[in-house]
Amino acid sequence: MRVLPKPELNAQTVFLACINKIRKKQLKENLESVCEIIMSDASTYDQYSLSSEWYLFDESDNVDNIVTQPEMEKVYTNRMAKKGAPGRKYYDEIKQSSPFNICPLCGHRTVEQVDHYLPKSKFPSLVVLPINLIPSCEKCNKIKLDDVPKNKEEQTLHPYYDNVIEHQWLFAEVNETSPASFRFYVRDVDEFDHSLNKRIHYHFKTLELNILYASQTGAFVSDITYRLSDLHEKGGIEEVRKYLQEEEETRRRCNINSWQRAMFQALSESDWFCDGGFNA
Ligand SMILES: [Zn+2]
Secondary structure (H helix, E strand, O other), X not given: OOOOOOOOOOHHHHHHHHHOOOOOHHHHHHHHHOHHHHHHHHHHHHHHHHOOOHHHOOOOOEEOOOEEHHHHHHHHHHHHHOXXXXXXXXXXXXXXXXXXXXXXXXXXXXXXXXXXXXXXXXOHHHOOOHHHEEEEOHHHHHXXXXXXXXXXXXXXXXXXXXXXXXXXXXXXXXXXXXOOEEEEEEOOOOOOOHHHHHHHHHHHHHOOHHHHHHHHHHHHHHHHHHHHHHHHHHHHHHHHHHHHHHHHHHHHHHOOOOHHHHHHHHHHHOHHHHOOHHHO
């Protein structure tokens, strides 16, 4: 999980740009008439964000009994996400906001879409709200899809609001298998409150991050096997450990909770691995 700066796009500007070229007179009038409600929901959303309580938002199948959920969803799909659509520049700005185009939710795959933190199927007034839109890879978006948070603890992390990058919570342990394999897991952080710790666990489990990270490690370890054998021959277990610790430190500086950091940390702490397990 990576933190992103909150988009500074104005909610009203984006909504009005999206509906600007609608030709059906009645639909356009209806959408214009709910603009105020949409702005008020946007500020409620921002308010809930301060205490990480998005789950308090009420589900609905319409906006103010004037515009239906399918009509709002079309505003997003046809008038914001679609190529050449009037709101597409805002969609692109959000989609391109993640450094190196890495999905902030898994911290690994490439951004390909935009995810609605509160899903568009249940929260029609938020379909084009910039702070509800998060750049995402296809898999994370698909897993989250219509997931509605039920309580404070069962909410995935929100890259614009959750600052979880200052303490380590992602760890790994080495399985002494042939070749070495890994289990990634989350540990509570004393500095975080109870619900944030619970949410990190929930995020990690919901997005199946153990499976994703564990599947990356094989090729990575295989790539450094020659180097490790060489170091082991020259300086034994401690020389291997020193190298792995340096690799961990490099990754830690870059992203304290990257799977690469957790992997190198686990490797350097494993006597079995440092003393030849890399050849297993
Ligand atoms: Zn992802």
